[in-house]
Amino acid sequence: MLRLVTRENHTHNIFPGTSILIYFKVIFPELEMSQVKTMIDAKIGGKKVVVFSKTYCPYCTKAKKVLRNHYGKDLNEADVEIIEIENNPDCDAIQDYLKTLTGGRSVPRVFINGKCIGGGDETQALEQSGKLSGLLQ
Known part of the structure; x- marks a missing residue:
């Protein structure tokens, strides 16, 4: 598992097999x-x-x-x-x-x-x- 911490100090867990690019698009919409x-x-x-x-x-x-x-x-x-x-x-x-x-x-x-x-x-x-x-x- 990968842990992502945003500038706002929100923690998000990214599980194996999850596309990081798709995940970023959800957290950081275009x-x-x-x-x-x-x-x-x-x-x-x-x-x-x-x-x-x-x-x-x-x-x-x-x-x-x-x-x-x-x-x-x-x-x-x-x-x-x-x-x-x-x-x-x-x-x-x-x-x-x-x-x-x-x-x-x-x-x-x-x-x-x-x-x-x-x-x-x-x-x-x-x-x-x-x-x-x-x-x-």
């Missing part, structure tokens, strides 16, 4: 698309840099590494929010809304000062061209 939109817009507007990412994605790792190289120069860690979405029950809705915003559903989606600059390759290309520092000002 947000309505309007709520997803509101959440994403607030995140993008609330930080200098926002990255929608998945932990296992090599392109996401690439973008995050490039951005980390700017910590202490053009960026403070407090200026950046990395949002790992693969375990979020709203992952599909988040990616659907990102497609509406940016034309792309894939991750990473990197936003600087509210504008999407693209993904891992685009972030690295801006770094190599010397233009990334200017965008981070």
Whole structure:
């Protein structure tokens, strides 16, 4: 048996054979698309840099590494929010809304000062061209 404790300190027992994904969807129901939109817009507007990412994605790792190289120069860690979405029950809705915003559903989606600059390759290309520092000002 697996025990899950939520942020609200509620304890839930998950028995062998129970799908954890289904269980999470019961405990943490998906947000309505309007709520997803509101959440994403607030995140993008609330930080200098926002990255929608998945932990296992090599392109996401690439973008995050490039951005980390700017910590202490053009960026403070407090200026950046990395949002790992693969375990979020709203992952599909988040990616659907990102497609509406940016034309792309894939991750990473990197936003600087509210504008999407693209993904891992685009972030690295801006770094190599010397233009990334200017965008981070």
